[in-house]
Amino acid sequence: MDLNYNEEELAFRDEVRAFLDETVTPELRDKVRNGRLTKQDMENWHAALNARGWLAQNWPKEFGGAAWNAVQRHIFEEEAAMADAPRIVPFGLSMLAPVLMKFGSKEQQDYYLPRILSGEDWWCQGYSEPGAGSDLASLKTRAVREGDHYIVNGQKTWTTLGQYANKIFCLVRTDPNAKQQEGISFLLIDMDTPGIEVRPIILLDGTHEVNEVWFTDVKVPVENLVGEENKGWTYAKYLLTHERANIAGVGFSRAGLDAVKRMARAEMHKGRPLIENPHFAARLAQVEIDLMAMATTNLRIISQAAAGQAPGVESSMLKVKGTIIRQEINDLARRAAGPYALPFPSEAVEGANEPPIGPDYAGPTAAHYFNNRKLSIFGGSNEIQRNIIAKVKLGGGR
Incomplete structure (x- = not known):
């Protein structure tokens, strides 16, 4: 697989960046960074993408989807994360819809899929x-x-x-x-x-x-x-493979890694930027290497899904590695923020007349760290995913 974008893909990336520059306002970006999106914010983002024809990225055109290939989806995910755009709510679009397309009745497809796109459901x-x-x-x-x-x-x-x-x-x-x-x-x-x-x-x-x-x-x-x-277990497994691949969150990890680098250049340790601390720099380098490897695997799995194949055990591998990487990035951010990453009572930082406690980037660090502890549990815990991987790759199961 050639990891260098061709001219068509570079043009698509420019188109995505222009859309994000126009659509993601500073106010919306701040809400995303602080994890304070409202229902209306999420619905507005859903509607904006639907109006652009970019909402159902993995759907076939026959169902009203964009039918993007793996590289296009990868580009959009990465650029959206770097622009601090809201994440698309996945439950209807990326989880239920593939099940209905494969196992649902014609009546269910005709009724529910358009309502998912419109945001009515x-x-x-x-x-x-x-x-x-x-x-x-x-x-x-x-x-x-x-x-x-x-x-x-x-x-x-x-x-x-x-x-x-x-x-x-x-x-x-x-x-x-x-x-x-x-x-x-x-x-x-x-x-x-x-x-x-x-x-x-x-x-x-x-x-x-x-x-x-x-x-x-x-x-x-x-x-x-x-x-x-x-027969619901068959459908549930099909849905979970799509959920686990989505949990990998390559774009969000890239954005998080860049944020940690900025923090580490700004924070001081013994009179020098934290990024020059050998121990911290080594951890930062290791997580970047792991992320680069996972991004390649993610492209391969998305390519399989785009070709009509349900992701196999590789989706479990992505789920495990992706969540470990995101949690490591959260931990590095928390360490970089130092005492400013302490979880302050919300009334001390929200609606107060005083300026935020510490640097602007430190405020949501603790919230992100604690919230993302769930990543290794939902979608099937990482321990369960390791059992699946061992059974399929070592035990001949499926």
């Missing part, structure tokens, strides 16, 4: 449960068929941005007597259905990002079943 993911996170096959949320409906009872947790969603795609147990993976189905559920309750989970950085979702005798039409009953 905001999807969240109903996978994890208390006691069923990385061991997802042990989920206990039940769906019992009664005539033309399923009656759903149970609980989902860590539901990201569920407070904004009007739809949720769920894994539910439809055959309690079958083996764990064989008794699961994939349902599409309206969040305004009677019996659904969303309860916030407040994170260490004080933000409301994730939720518990409770189901009490929730009626779901049978036509909201994706594919076949009790």
